[in-house]
Amino acid sequence: MHWKFSEEQDAYRETLRGWLGDVAGSDQVRAWLGLDPAGPGRPAADPTEFEDRWVADGLCGVGFPEELGGQGGGVVELAITAEELARVAAPSAAWLATTLAMPALETRPDLAKAALEGSHAAVAIAAESLPAAPGHVTADADGALTGVVPRVLGADRAGLLVVPAGGASGPRLYAVDTAQPGVEITPRRLLDRSRSVADVRLSGVVGQPLDVDAATVLSATTDLAGVLLGADALGAMERMLELAVDYSAQRQQFGVPIGSFQAVKHAAATILVDVEAGRSGLYYAAASVAERHAESSLHSAAVKAQVTAAAGRAADSALTMHGAIGYTWEHDLHLFFKRARLDEQLFGSVEDWNERISSGLTLA
Structure with missing residues (x-):
């Protein structure tokens, strides 16, 4: 079976590939990833410039409904985006982590819009685990969150965490501002510098319960x-x-x-x-x-x-x-x-x- 895109999807693919061709050439990508062309790079990767340009040009919103601050489209457009980002090895931890957090934010347009406008978000799940099976954080009777989640994709880029937590009434999802007291983010370096992970430690942090079925x-x-x-x-x-x-x-x-x-x-x-x-x-x-x-x-x-x-x-x-x-x-x-x-x-x-x-x- 040969998959055929719609005219709009073909146009988006062509536009995105052209944009990446202009913005994310090999030398520029290597600079963002902290790689020295002559050998193993010493500087830490810093994809901030790429992420800011990505958001400023409206590409972060492709694939999401307008009521959440997006540009429209859906999962097919998100897949096109992922494929094209990989074709140039562009930094994508912030985009992918934010995209995976969006299903949890559908009832909170304010948080979704902020994430798409550059604050970014991440789901507090270990990078090697299926998202359907988390289990590192617990919530007490007052909703205070405690636990350590290792190797969270894009946590070092995120201003908001979606935290799955177990409690007396069963698992729930919470929104947590990474800048609030009790949140500790410890970046880790990967061999693949185009993505990033960080350990997340929560020490009695009070999150906002999300009105969704976890x-x-x-x-x-x-x-x-x-x-x-x-x-x-x-x-x-x-x-x-x-x-x-x-x-x-x-x-x-x-x-x-x-x-x-x-x-x-x-x-x-x-x-x-x-x-x-x-x-x-x-x-x-x-x-x-x-x-x-x-x-x-x-x-x-x-x-x-x-x-x-x-x-x-x-x-x-x-x-x-x-x-x-x-x-x-x-x-x-x-x-x-x-x-x-x-x-x-x-x-x-x-x-x-x-x-x-x-x-x-x-x-x-």
Whole structure:
């Protein structure tokens, strides 16, 4: 099946790709990520300039309804955004974390608008865990939140945390201002510098209860995470294929380009098949999640598991096709290699998402 975008979606994709081409060239991305072209970078990554430009140009609101401060569109547009951001290895922790927090903020337009206008938000869930299964924070009878959540995606970029917390009346979601007393954010460095995580410590912090069903929202957040991480992996995989094909046409062995060797052709063809198959499945899943199809959770889990696994295989193949230069920091391949590898593990491993599929299937 070949997925076909609407005219509006094609126009958005073209516009976004052009914008990123103007704003997020390789040298600029490396500067934001704190990378020295001559070797491993010493400075900490600082994506603030990119995030500010992203918000100022209205791109943070694409995919969200106008009543929440968005520009319209839905999950398909969000998937397009994730894919295009990954194609240039642009910093995306703030955007992705804010996007995943939005289902919890649907009843609080004030908080949603503030997040989309640059304060950013993050869901206080460990980066390696499925959003549907948090469990690090507890709320006492007065609603004071206590606990430590390790490795929260984008917490270092966020002015607002959506905190799932267990209590006597069951799990609830709370909105917490990161600037208030009792909130401690400790950034951690990842190998993939295009994303960031931080440990979150809450010490008796009083949050604002959100008037939503926690289980329903976290399930929706999980479905959205599966689609967007699949899209991110797809974008990284597509770019790794382009880099590998370009390099195989330039590098010569035995007097001929290595791209003429059958093994190299087969490796590139395998990645291409995975890219095209992944794209069709991914955007079907995005539409399914947008329409809240009865099996949307299965569709989302399938693309998270399959597309991120395919991107991991593509990363290895692209590295092999590049040979020694693929291991160096001076070549851009490592940006996409690390991005694809993180997508495999972010919000749950391939095995975790396959388990989500098997748990959702009804056996005859």
